[in-house]
Amino acid sequence: MHAELPPEEVGERIAAIRHARRMTQIELARASAYALASIKAIERGARIPSHTGLEAIADALGVDPSRLTTDARHDSRVRTALPLISAAIAGYDIPMDPPNRVLPELREAIDTAVKWRVGAQYTLIAKAAPSLLGDALSTLHSSEGAAKQDAARLLAAAARSADAVAYKYGSLDLSARLVELMRWAAQQADDPLLDASTAYVRTEVFFAARAHSAGLKALERAIDAGPAPAEVRPAAARGALHMRAAVIAGRAGDASAADLHLAEARRLGDLVPEGTYDGTAFGPDSVRTHEVSVAVSLGQEHVDRALTVAREWTPPDSLPAERQSGFWIELARAQLWAGRADDSFESLKVARVIAPQHTREHPWARETAGTLRRLKRADAETLTNFAEWVGAI
Numbered sequence: 001m002h003a004e005l006p007p008e009e010v011g012e013r014i015a016a017i018r019h020a021r022r023m024t025q026i027e028l029a030r031a032s033a034y035a036l037a038s039i040k041a042i043e044r045g046a047r048i049p050s051h052t053g054l055e056a057i058a059d060a061l062g063v064d065p066s067r068l069t070t071d072a073r074h075d076s077r078v079r080t081a082l083p084l085i086s087a088a089i090a091g092y093d094i095p096m097d098p099p100n101r102v103l104p105e106l107r108e109a110i111d112t113a114v115k116w117r118v119g120a121q122y123t124l125i126a127k128a129a130p131s132l133l134g135d136a137l138s139t140l141h142s143s144e145g146a147a148k149q150d151a152a153r154l155l156a157a158a159a160r161s162a163d164a165v166a167y168k169y170g171s172l173d174l175s176a177r178l179v180e181l182m183r184w185a186a187q188q189a190d191d192p193l194l195d196a197s198t199a200y201v202r203t204e205v206f207f208a209a210r211a212h213s214a215g216l217k218a219l220e221r222a223i224d225a226g227p228a229p230a231e232v233r234p235a236a237a238r239g240a241l242h243m244r245a246a247v248i249a250g251r252a253g254d255a256s257a258a259d260l261h262l263a264e265a266r267r268l269g270d271l272v273p274e275g276t277y278d279g280t281a282f283g284p285d286s287v288r289t290h291e292v293s294v295a296v297s298l299g300q301e302h303v304d305r306a307l308t309v310a311r312e313w314t315p316p317d318s319l320p321a322e323r324q325s326g327f328w329i330e331l332a333r334a335q336l337w338a339g340r341a342d343d344s345f346e347s348l349k350v351a352r353v354i355a356p357q358h359t360r361e362h363p364w365a366r367e368t369a370g371t372l373r374r375l376k377r378a379d380a381e382t383l384t385n386f387a388e389w390v391g392a393i
Contacts, residue, residue, distance in 0.1 A: 008045030013068050015043040017061050031060035064121030067356060078357075081126035082171050085162050088133040089181055099138035103147070106135050110154050113161040118281065118320035120355035122165045129162040140188060152188035159185065160201055160279065164322075168361045172208045179205055196226045196237040197279030200244050212252035219245040232272050236282040239268030243282070243290040250297030258294050265290065274318065281320050288313055289327045296330045306334035325355035329365045336368050345372055345383060352386075359390065366392045 018028050025043070029036040033056060034049075041047035042057075049057060058065040101109065110132055116124045136155040143151045163178040179202050186194045199222030206215025219241055229235035246261035265287045274283030288309060295305035310331050315324040332347035348369060351359040359365050370392030373383055 006045070007042075007048045010048070010068055011043040011045040014057060014061070017063060017067065018043075021061060023061070028057070028060055032056040064116070064119070064123050064357065067121075077123055078126040078165060078169055081129065082166060082169065082174060084130040085126070085133065085166065086174050086177070088130040089137070089159075089177060092137055092181055092184065095141040096134070096138055098142060099135040100131070101135050101139075103139060103151070106132075106139060107154060110136065110158050110161070114157055117161045117164045118322060120320075120322040120325065120358040122168060122357045122361075125161050126165050129158065129165065132158045133162060140185070149189045149191070152185045153191065153194060156182045156185040156189065156194055156198065157279070160197075163201060163204070167204050167208075168358065170361070175208070176205050192225075192227045193233060193237050194279070196222060196241055200240055200280050203244050203248060206248065207251070210251075212248050213254075215248045216245055216252055216254070216257065219248065229268060229271070235268050236272045237279075239265050239272065239287070240280040240282045242268065243287060246290060247293045247297050250294045253298070255298055255302075258298060262287075262291065262294055281323065285316060285319055286323065289315055289319070289323055292327055292330050292334070296333050300337045303334045303337045306331060307338060310334075321355040322358050325351040325358045326362075328354070329359060329362050329368070332368050333364050336371060341372055341375060344368060345386070348372075348386065348390075352389075366390050 014028075018025070023031075025039050026036055028034075029039045032039070032053070034042075034053065038047060042049055054068060055065050058068055061068075099106065109128070113125055113128055113132060116122075116128075133155070136151065136158045140148060140151040140155055159178045159181045163175050163182070166172075166175040166178055179198070182198045182201060186198045199219060203215050203219060206212060206218065223238060223241045223245070226238050226241065227234040229238045242261045242265035246258045246265060249255075249257035249261060266284075269282065269284045269287040272283055274285045275281055291309050292306045295302045295309070298305075315327045317324075328347045328351035332344040332351070335341075335344035335347060348359070348365060351362075351365065369383075369387045369390045373387040373392060376383060
């Protein structure tokens with residue numbers, strides 16, 4: 001295995017995750033079909049696992065292989081899967097072969113894919129997405145009544161998980177098609193909360209096109225059309241839309257609208273427990289991460305807002321990995337603007353530990369790392385290595 005991380009760091013990551021899972025070395029050896037002596041050698045960096053062995057260890061730990069090493073082959077596996085995802089949805093409105101899984105099995109598999117998405121485990125999603133989408137489409141076409149609505153919700157969840165891969169890896173045309181598939185599925189489900197979740201994801205299309213003002217209008221229309229926030233789930237759905245609207249308003253340079261939407265998100269966040277989930281995690285901590293997003297979106301003159309949040313609060317481990325890493329990536333951008341280059345680099349490294357694939361594919365992580373590398377050419381090679389890893393040089 002030709003890993004970009006040295007064997008010692010791969011071993012340290014395996015040991016750290018094992019400890020976090022409260023597993024012994026014996027338990028990891030049994031679960032991964034490795035000898036105990038081999039696990040000990042791998043953890044101290046004296047032995048390098050094979051590519052297949054690394055996947056077995058990652059599976060035993062319940063993480064994406066990229067959490068253990070930044071081997072570029074995981075990136076290639078994702079990109080190889082993108083055409084298969086595209087093919088799986090090409091005839092989404094045409095009934096095809098019967099599904100390979102019954103509805104309970106499909107639900108369990110898609111629930112797992114959703115967990116991978118919030119954990120930024122894109123390699124696992126990419127591998128599973130084509131068959132999940134195919135089975136979800138076949139199930140929807142072969143169902144009626146309430147079962148069809150249930151299948152439509154599952155299809156939307158599968159499409160969103162696949163979209164996380166397509167969007168993060170720059171396949172924007174495929175991402176837009178997956179968003180449209182979500183919208184089509186939402187129509188079949190006749191579910192206002194799913195409509196709200198789809199509107200949240202659709203914002204990616206506006207971000208990609210830099211059509212921020214149009215995206216803000218679309219979100220505000222979705223907020224007006226959504227159910228009243230009289231209960232926890234509708235309140236969370238509406239709050240998530242306000243969070244998203246605040247960020248895109250910031251990108252549009254509309255500070256007033258950004259502040260209004262952020263204030264409404266805070267108000268709704270206080271009404272629901274953190275982690276309330278309807279396609280998007282929502283709660284007080286999620287709103288806090290978006291306070292940094294809004295400040296950075298508004299530009300350098302608002303950098304103090306982002307730094308103030310970070311002085312008082314950092315994301316808890318209970319937040320989705322992708323949201324945690326996004327906080328640190330955006331904070332790194334703010335710290336760079338404030339002239340705090342060392343702090344900026346430390347934030348990028350934290351983001352990589354939390355969600356390496358998300359960090360590696362994030363354009364702001366790449367841009368910040370490239371700028372840091374240019375500003376600090378005489379620095380230790382760790383900065384250069386990071387900039388190479390993220391594709392900044």
